[in-house]
Amino acid sequence: MPNDYYIVNDKPRLRTLVVSRDVRILLIDWMNCCDRFFPADPGRFQDSFALDEYPPGNYKGKFSPYWLTVTDGVVTAIEERYLP
Numbered sequence: 001m002p003n004d005y006y007i008v009n010d011k012p013r014l015r016t017l018v019v020s021r022d023v024r025i026l027l028i029d030w031m032n033c034c035d036r037f038f039p040a041d042p043g044r045f046q047d048s049f050a051l052d053e054y055p056p057g058n059y060k061g062k063f064s065p066y067w068l069t070v071t072d073g074v075v076t077a078i079e080e081r082y083l084p
Helices: 042-048
Strands: 018-028 037-039 066-071 074-080
Touching: 018 042
Parallel strands: 018 074
Antiparallel strands: 018 037, 066 074
16 A cells, blocks of 8 residues: 555444534644644634545645544544555
């Protein structure tokens, strides 16, 4: 595999989760790659998922993987994961 990783979703079922108003979103600072995170603006983060091409800057949307912290069925934190 190029870059030595392969991600697959074996369960195609779509899940919808409630996101807390106080959700903490941490994104990788790609401009000063790659060991620092910054708190993301929720609106810019959401808008980044509508992009059709890999974007410059820090908001990668659907082009990057994320860890979700779910507490009692509510997303309380989102953290971007680094891929080489």
